[in-house]
Amino acid sequence: MDGAYMRFTPILLDVRGDDVRSNSPWTAISNVGKFSLGTSDPAGYGWAFDEYYEGIFRCNQVLDNVPAINMDTAVRNRIIGQAYFLRGLYFFHLVNMFGxxxxxxxxxxxxxxxxxxxxxxxxxxxxxxxxxxxxxALLPVSYTNISGPDANQIGRATKGAAMGYLGKTYLFNKMYQEASDQFKAVMALGIYGLVPNYKDNFTEANENNKESIFEVQFSTTVGGTDLGWQGVPTSTWAKTSARAITYGAPNFGWTDVQPSFALFNEFQQEQTTGGQVDPRLDVTIFYNKPGEMLYGQLFSVVYANSSYLTDIFCRKYENGDGNKPNEFDWKSGINERLMRYADILLMYAECQNELNNRAECATYIQQVRTRVSLPDRTAEFSGYTQAQMRDQLGHERFLEFGLEGHRFDDIHRWGWLQDATKLAWLKQRDPEFNSYQPGRELYPIPQGEIDNNPGAKQNLSY
Structure with missing residues (x-):
């Protein structure tokens, strides 16, 4: 649905980071990055709030009723486990975004x-x-070696996904040993790894690969043909994403969301062992380089004699490799990868730094760097102070997860908004931070919730 992963949850997670900017004419999007949302119009953030609670309501129906149904015990446990996982995920978004x-x-x-x-x-x-x-405790490691109606149904929540998100929740609460234990347990399952080609994490052709911990399934061939906006889902709704058109480059999408030049420039700080630019740049961003193609057309030709020629646009999660002429059908089948194994490795590395295991931290950082042929700096990183390593982790996560909805969560979690030096640095990189004020790290509680629920109060600064 529109407020969830179809469109607005990626927007709400992305646009406040310094890897992203928005010049959208729709203030429901552009005011996200400017920390300027008001309470009079709940478009966007209010839809997400509502849809998380719709999901929780359905999870609670399962948890209230399925235990009493006479059915195979293993199947029942998996159904209940999935309900707990999804409810945990919706609660995670709610407390993280709304407080x-x-x-x-x-x-x-x-x-x-x-x-x-x-x-x-x-x-x-x-x-x-x-x-x-x-x-x-209830979910299987995989659905490929089970029996029942859900056998081989890739995309359902797994034990690894639940442990990964439990670790992330611990990390967000500075429970570093507990988080470390969960991430280590995910690694110990032995079924995840980094795919050799970084780009395979963002295309329709390589979904549910070994790097995927959990991803939302989209398809252009399943379900109905109507776009699923708001309300009760029906069988006529398509199972497609509207991220691609929302983030799409001019002439091919609405360009409501764009990468920042801070992200573009930081990709070029360090060359690969072969003397090339970090290959993640060309997976993440469309820009005017020799021979750059988007949707089967030359960037330099499409944007000749316009200001777009020197601008940069989102490439991750776009159908821009020539298989579609543009995104104006509103329907993308590219799955939204909510958690990747690379995130497990870097979150584990962060825990090791906080636990004063600098050499261990450096080893796991380098695993992610090696995938994209960046030089082996394990020995150098091992000699860093804790503060230096925190900054290095900030850099590594910035480049690995650009446009993936992690950056603002990192900024918030690391306390950068309360650090005058870091906040000034963010403002220099991304002028949208100039309008940040304390309390605006949270979204407002939708006014409808305040009006209808006697137990609801508005967040400070709204």
């Missing part, structure tokens, strides 16, 4: 039960941890 949020844990039976008082972030994070822990 004080309601935590409905059962299906409402009376009108009064629809109104659940907000919980503090501490309480909400504990619920997220609980849901992911329960999910991890």
């Amino acid at each position: 004080n949020v309601s935590l409905p844990l059962t299906s409402p039976k009376t009108p009064a039960e629809f109104f659940v008082k907000q919980a503090t972030p501490d309480v909400a994070w504990k619920q997220v941890m609980s849901d992911f822990k329960t999910a991890a």
Whole structure:
């Protein structure tokens, strides 16, 4: 649905980072990066808020009713495990984006039960941890070696996904040993790895590969033909993503979201062992380089004699390799990769730095660098101070996950918005940070929730 992974959840996760900018005429998008959303119009952020709770409502129906159904125990456990995982994921987004949020844990039976008082972030994070822990205990490592109606159904939540998100939740709460243990357990499953070609993580042809921990499944051939915007899903809805048209380059999409020049420039700070530019640049960004093609056309020809010739545009998750003429059908089948194995490695590395295991940290950073042929700097990184390593991790994550919705979460988690020096640096790189004010790291609670739920209060600064 539009507020979730179809379009607005990527926008809400992406646009506030210094890897992304927005000049969209639609303020529901452009004001995200400027920290200037108001409470009078809930377009975008309010849709996401609503749809997370729709998902939670459906998860609670499963958790309330499936345990009593007479069915195969293993199948029942998997169904319940998936419900806990998805509820944990929706709660994760809610507390991370909105702060004080309601935590409905059962299906409402009376009108009064629809109104659940907000919980503090501490309480909400504990619920997220609980849901992911329960999910991890119930879910299989894979669906390829099971029997039942869900056998071989790739894309469902797995034990690795639940452990990965549990580790991420611990990390966001500075529980570094607990997070480290979860990431190590994901690695120990022995089924994940880095794909040799970085680009394979963002194309329709190479979905659900060995690097994928969890991804949202989209398809241009499944379901109906109607675009799924808001409301109750129907069988006529297509199972497609609208990210590609929203982020698409001019003439091929709406260009509501663009990469920042800070990201473009940082890719060029270090060459590969072969003396080339970091190959992740050409996977992440369309720009005017010799022979650059997008949608089967030369960049230099498409944008000749226009300001676009010297501008840069999103390439990740775009159908720009010539297989489509543009994105104006609104329908992309490229899966949204929510968590990749590279993230497990770099989050584990971050934990090791915080636990003062600098050599271990350096080893895992280098694994991600080696995939894109960057020089082996393990020995150098091992000699870094904790503060130096934090900055190096910031650089490595910036380039590995550009346009993937991680950067602002990193900035927020690392306390950069409260650090005057770091905040000034962010403002220099991305002028959108000039309008940041304390409290705006959270989105506003939609006014409709305030009006309808007596237990809901607005976030500070709104």
